[in-house]
Structures are given as structure tokens and as C-alpha cells.
Amino acid sequence: MSDSQFIIKPRWIIPMDGKKTTLEQHVVIVDAGVIQAVVPKNEIPEWAIDWETIDCSQHALLPGxxxxxxxxxxxxxxxxxxxxxxxxxxxxxxxxxxxxxxxxxxxxxxxxxxxxxxxxxxxxxxxxxxxxxxxxxxxxxxxxxxxxxxxxxxxxxxxxxxxxxxxxxxxxxxxxxxxxxxxxxxxxxxxxxxxxxxxxxxxxxxxxxxxxxxxxxxxxxxxxxxxxxxxxxxxxxxxxxxxxxxxxxxxxxxxxxxxxxxxxxxxxxxxxxxxxxxxxxxxxxxxxxxxxxxxxxxxxxxxxxxxxxxxxxxxxxxxxxxxxxxxxxxxxxxxxxxxxxxxxxxxxxxxxxLGLQDKIGSIEPGKQADLIAVRLDDLNSLPCYDPISHLVYVAGREQVTHTWVDGQLRYQRTEEGQAVFADIDTEELRSIALQWQLKIQSSQS
The missing domain is CATH 3.20.20.140 (Metal-dependent hydrolases)
Incomplete structure (x- = not known):
């Protein structure tokens, strides 16, 4: 989950550039945790043509x-x-x-x-x-x-x-x-x-x-x-x-x-x-x-x-x-x-x-690749006339399928709906939660 050079191909990019922009048919190119370019998908630079491609064709891509x-x-x-x-x-x-x-x-x-x-x-x-x-x-x-x-x-x-x-x-x-x-x-x-x-x-x-x-x-x-x-x-x-x-x-x-x-x-x-x-x-x-x-x-x-x-x-x-x-x-x-x-x-x-606006918060070249992909093709999200509207008024957190921090894929929801974290197993998290629940509940009885 950690390839350093890759291209994300979403259906929409919401760059949060202050212009209410929605980009279609564009890609985001990431290298070493940094956004290198946001370009039309038919204008990928020659130096990135062979990079790994992540298909998010039914998703909106936005900043973390x-x-x-x-x-x-x-x-x-x-x-x-x-x-x-x-x-x-x-x-x-x-x-x-x-x-x-x-x-x-x-x-x-x-x-x-x-x-x-x-x-x-x-x-x-x-x-x-x-x-x-x-x-x-x-x-x-x-x-x-x-x-x-x-x-x-x-x-x-x-x-x-x-x-x-x-x-x-x-x-x-x-x-x-x-x-x-x-x-x-x-x-x-x-x-x-x-x-x-x-x-x-x-x-x-x-x-x-x-x-x-x-x-x-x-x-x-x-x-x-x-x-x-x-x-x-x-x-x-x-x-x-x-x-x-x-x-x-x-x-x-x-x-x-x-x-x-x-x-x-x-x-x-x-x-x-x-x-x-x-x-x-x-x-x-x-x-x-x-x-x-x-x-x-x-x-x-x-x-x-x-x-x-x-x-x-x-x-x-x-x-x-x-x-x-x-x-x-x-x-x-x-x-x-x-x-x-x-x-x-x-x-x-x-x-x-937080004084981090030059580093995160929007999808722009030179910023860190803190990015999320949100799937908008499930039945409850259709039809979708405006992805910005849907992200606020329709979508829920269960539709987040990819979360990158510094270009590293830290969380992914699989096609089967399984939550996968990069460096910790969900069963370990479940065990931690239940152990503390038992401790705290037993002290109340």
C-alpha cells in the first residue's frame, strides 16, 4: 500500500481551490508524497506515462x-x-x-x-x-x-x-x-x-x-x-x-x-x-x-x-x-x-x-498528497447531478474507499466492504475496544 509514484484517475476532482471548481476527465499525479500535477487524463506527461494507475472512475477525489x-x-x-x-x-x-x-x-x-x-x-x-x-x-x-x-x-x-x-x-x-x-x-x-x-x-x-x-x-x-x-x-x-x-x-x-x-x-x-x-x-x-x-x-x-x-x-x-x-x-x-x-x-x-494551508487542505501541485476517494455510484447516491452537493447532503463516511496521507495509502475499503488499514489489523482494534469496555463496565458494577 505504499508505492511512491502513482496516478489517480477519478470521475471528479474537487480541488478546493476557492473557485468552486469541479474537474472531470482529469488525473492527479503523485510522487514521493507530493502532488506533482493535476492534468487532463489525455495530457499525462511522458515522464509519468508508465506509473501505476489507481482507478477511481466512480469516485470524487478531494483533499483529506x-x-x-x-x-x-x-x-x-x-x-x-x-x-x-x-x-x-x-x-x-x-x-x-x-x-x-x-x-x-x-x-x-x-x-x-x-x-x-x-x-x-x-x-x-x-x-x-x-x-x-x-x-x-x-x-x-x-x-x-x-x-x-x-x-x-x-x-x-x-x-x-x-x-x-x-x-x-x-x-x-x-x-x-x-x-x-x-x-x-x-x-x-x-x-x-x-x-x-x-x-x-x-x-x-x-x-x-x-x-x-x-x-x-x-x-x-x-x-x-x-x-x-x-x-x-x-x-x-x-x-x-x-x-x-x-x-x-x-x-x-x-x-x-x-x-x-x-x-x-x-x-x-x-x-x-x-x-x-x-x-x-x-x-x-x-x-x-x-x-x-x-x-x-x-x-x-x-x-x-x-x-x-x-x-x-x-x-x-x-x-x-x-x-x-x-x-x-x-x-x-x-x-x-x-x-x-x-x-x-x-x-x-x-x-x-492550523497554519498548514501551504501544505494540505486542497489538491494543488506542490502540496502533500493527503487525498480521499469517495464512491458516488451506489444506489443511494444516484442520480448525481452535482458531486459537491452530493458530498455534503448525500454521502456518508462509509463511501470513503481510499485515504492517502503523504501519498501513502493508509486506509482502503475493499469491493467486499472490508476495512483495511495499512499498519494495524481491524481485529486488534476490536480487541482493544472490548478490553477497555470490560474494564470500565466492571468498575461500575
Missing amino acids: LINLHAHSSMNLLKGYADDYALMPWLNDHIWPAERQWVSKPFVHDGSLLAGAEMLSGGITTFNDMYFFPQATIEAVKRLGMRAHIGLVIMEFPTNYANNANEYIRLGTEVRDQFKSDAGISFSFAPHAPYTVSDQTFEQISTLAEQLNMGIHTHLHETRAEIQQSLDEFGVRPIERLKALGILGPSTVCAHGVHLEPAELEMLATQGTHIAHCPCSNLKLASGIAPVAAALRAGLNVGLGTDGAASNNRLDLWQEMRTAALLAKVADDNAESVPAYTALEMATINGAQA
């Missing part, structure tokens, strides 16, 4: 999807505590479970399961935020995908660290160890305004500038969070973060559900990015983010799944469709967030938010 907000290892708590609002969910269920179970093996195994789920659904890059980041990196490297690792920081003790300074020290040590790895990048991840002090935020702002790192945090996810900030600090969380130097062009704010028009304008002026997580926001009854207004204000909005404990799927196809439909209702305008915009949110917008 980018999950802009995830807590990957929480896959092991998928379905553990459903149907609660955010703060009861955290305080009464998730944080107690994490105190009991979170460890390097938990994070490694949960990240392995999450990464496999994401790869099988066409996600090639994810922006993570969790404890024991080295364990996540080890899982990511085994799967061969790309990850932006958020080095989580809080004030209170967990199984990972005892205080904010220790979180920062442990995180920067991991960053120093893996900073030269081409598939791994880093940001500081202060968890949220309600778990991080002013002093720590100021320290993070300084360190991020010194180390040329981004920042990844939760912001305005619930009304309760905003009221708590008003009661404690006299300002809304976004005002506090601005004053502390947290907002800027290298900052990704997850959720942004409850943002006022003036706050959207301010974030756009700052160049801050939003990771919209519609399914998690709906499941936790956190609210509906003003995405159409954010886009009109000039904000860069990407899509995230959040963790599987609050979603419960790491499925950007579901997020794209939900984001587009919710925006239309919230904005009272059927033209809000059309299909192409939803695809941008899942691809190039996420790349831009």
Missing part, C-alpha cells in the same frame, strides 16, 4: 478532511454518559471517569481507535486536546496520519499533572521531542476560561509567541460559562481572553456558540479561527453557533467533531451536513452555508486555522 477540534482518546468513553448538559456531563460523569481511568495506555489506545475511525471516514488531520500527548503521538505515527497536538493546560490536578506549571513543562518537553516530525505540529491548549487563571493565560500568551506556537481553547460553548465569567470577572470570557493576549491569527477557539455580532467582528479583526462542532453542541444542548454571521464577518470557520464522548461519532460528513442545515435555519436563509462552503470548512479552512 481536517477535524479542527477533537479529544481523540475520549473514544474509550463513547456512549459512557449520554443525554446530559455540558457541566453535569463533565462534573458528574466525565471528570470522575477520567480520574479513574486516564493513563498513558488509555490515551494511546483511545487515540488509536479514534485515529482509525477518522481515517476510515476520510479525516487525515486532526487538532487534538488531551492529556499524555506523547501517547497520542505514538498512536498517530502508527496509523500514519497527521495530527496537530494541543498541549492541554488546566489549574487543577489530574492523572497527568498537578498544576498549570507542570502541564506546561510536560507539554513543552513533548513538543521539543517531536517538533522535527513532519506529520506532527503543536499548540498550547489552555482548556477553557473557566479552568485557567489569568496568570496562566498570560504565561501561555508569552510562551506561544516565543516558541512560535498556536493556541487552542474552548470559548463561549454555553450560556452558563458566560454567566460564570460575568459573576467572577465582570466580563464575558472573550473580553477576558482578548485582554490577556490569547486571541490572534494563531488561535483556534472551539465552539463559539454564544457570540454576539460585535464579538464576531472582533474575532475577525484579530484573525482568530473558530472550530464549529454542531453535533456535539446539539447533543449537549449547548446551542446553535451563529456560523452564517461568522462567515459574513470574515471569520475563518472550520469543522470539528469534539470528543466521541459527547458526539458520539468522529464523522465530518455528518458535521458538514449538520452545519449546512443548521445555518440555514438559524439564519432564516436557505442560501446560508451552501455545500461548497461546508466542504471548505472541512478542508482548506481547517488547514488555514
Whole structure:
């Protein structure tokens, strides 16, 4: 699954070039993990004529999807505590479970399961935020995908660290160890305004500038969070973060559900990015983010799944469709967030938010060959008048048949429907999941 020189021949190419382009009768030529050319199929250069050809004649080819907000290892708590609002969910269920179970093996195994789920659904890059980041990196490297690792920081003790300074020290040590790895990048991840002090935020702002790192945090996810900030600090969380130097062009704010028009304008002026997580926001009854207004204000909005404990799927196809439909209702305008915009949110917008837009997020010569093929000839996808529309409103993750990262085929769904990963067997993944399920269930009885 690793030939370095090959040509992909799809029915359609959706390059995500900002021009709403759909290419037919074209091919993508890949060498050593890099896209060399996108040309009509009858104009393949002589130097590539004899290269291996991959037939995707019933497929749309598009850039790998980018999950802009995830807590990957929480896959092991998928379905553990459903149907609660955010703060009861955290305080009464998730944080107690994490105190009991979170460890390097938990994070490694949960990240392995999450990464496999994401790869099988066409996600090639994810922006993570969790404890024991080295364990996540080890899982990511085994799967061969790309990850932006958020080095989580809080004030209170967990199984990972005892205080904010220790979180920062442990995180920067991991960053120093893996900073030269081409598939791994880093940001500081202060968890949220309600778990991080002013002093720590100021320290993070300084360190991020010194180390040329981004920042990844939760912001305005619930009304309760905003009221708590008003009661404690006299300002809304976004005002506090601005004053502390947290907002800027290298900052990704997850959720942004409850943002006022003036706050959207301010974030756009700052160049801050939003990771919209519609399914998690709906499941936790956190609210509906003003995405159409954010886009009109000039904000860069990407899509995230959040963790599987609050979603419960790491499925950007579901997020794209939900984001587009919710925006239309919230904005009272059927033209809000059309299909192409939803695809941008899942691809190039996420790349831009992570500072990786020159490397991934679109199909262009010189970029890394992070690519996915989506089959659109099954009965449920016919007829197909517009592949862009179908990718958002019809297709599901089960229609992803090929996932390449750096030109390496990391996942393939066979004609018989079998999931095949490049470097791990599905039975090993199944065994890992069932072992953890048995451990956690037995502790509850």
C-alpha cells in the first residue's frame, strides 16, 4: 500500500481551490508524497506515462478532511454518559471517569481507535486536546496520519499533572521531542476560561509567541460559562481572553456558540479561527453557533467533531451536513452555508486555522498528497447531478474507499466492504475496544 509514484484517475476532482471548481476527465499525479500535477487524463506527461494507475472512475477525489477540534482518546468513553448538559456531563460523569481511568495506555489506545475511525471516514488531520500527548503521538505515527497536538493546560490536578506549571513543562518537553516530525505540529491548549487563571493565560500568551506556537481553547460553548465569567470577572470570557493576549491569527477557539455580532467582528479583526462542532453542541444542548454571521464577518470557520464522548461519532460528513442545515435555519436563509462552503470548512479552512494551508487542505501541485476517494455510484447516491452537493447532503463516511496521507495509502475499503488499514489489523482494534469496555463496565458494577 505504499508505492511512491502513482496516478489517480477519478470521475471528479474537487480541488478546493476557492473557485468552486469541479474537474472531470482529469488525473492527479503523485510522487514521493507530493502532488506533482493535476492534468487532463489525455495530457499525462511522458515522464509519468508508465506509473501505476489507481482507478477511481466512480469516485470524487478531494483533499483529506481536517477535524479542527477533537479529544481523540475520549473514544474509550463513547456512549459512557449520554443525554446530559455540558457541566453535569463533565462534573458528574466525565471528570470522575477520567480520574479513574486516564493513563498513558488509555490515551494511546483511545487515540488509536479514534485515529482509525477518522481515517476510515476520510479525516487525515486532526487538532487534538488531551492529556499524555506523547501517547497520542505514538498512536498517530502508527496509523500514519497527521495530527496537530494541543498541549492541554488546566489549574487543577489530574492523572497527568498537578498544576498549570507542570502541564506546561510536560507539554513543552513533548513538543521539543517531536517538533522535527513532519506529520506532527503543536499548540498550547489552555482548556477553557473557566479552568485557567489569568496568570496562566498570560504565561501561555508569552510562551506561544516565543516558541512560535498556536493556541487552542474552548470559548463561549454555553450560556452558563458566560454567566460564570460575568459573576467572577465582570466580563464575558472573550473580553477576558482578548485582554490577556490569547486571541490572534494563531488561535483556534472551539465552539463559539454564544457570540454576539460585535464579538464576531472582533474575532475577525484579530484573525482568530473558530472550530464549529454542531453535533456535539446539539447533543449537549449547548446551542446553535451563529456560523452564517461568522462567515459574513470574515471569520475563518472550520469543522470539528469534539470528543466521541459527547458526539458520539468522529464523522465530518455528518458535521458538514449538520452545519449546512443548521445555518440555514438559524439564519432564516436557505442560501446560508451552501455545500461548497461546508466542504471548505472541512478542508482548506481547517488547514488555514492550523497554519498548514501551504501544505494540505486542497489538491494543488506542490502540496502533500493527503487525498480521499469517495464512491458516488451506489444506489443511494444516484442520480448525481452535482458531486459537491452530493458530498455534503448525500454521502456518508462509509463511501470513503481510499485515504492517502503523504501519498501513502493508509486506509482502503475493499469491493467486499472490508476495512483495511495499512499498519494495524481491524481485529486488534476490536480487541482493544472490548478490553477497555470490560474494564470500565466492571468498575461500575
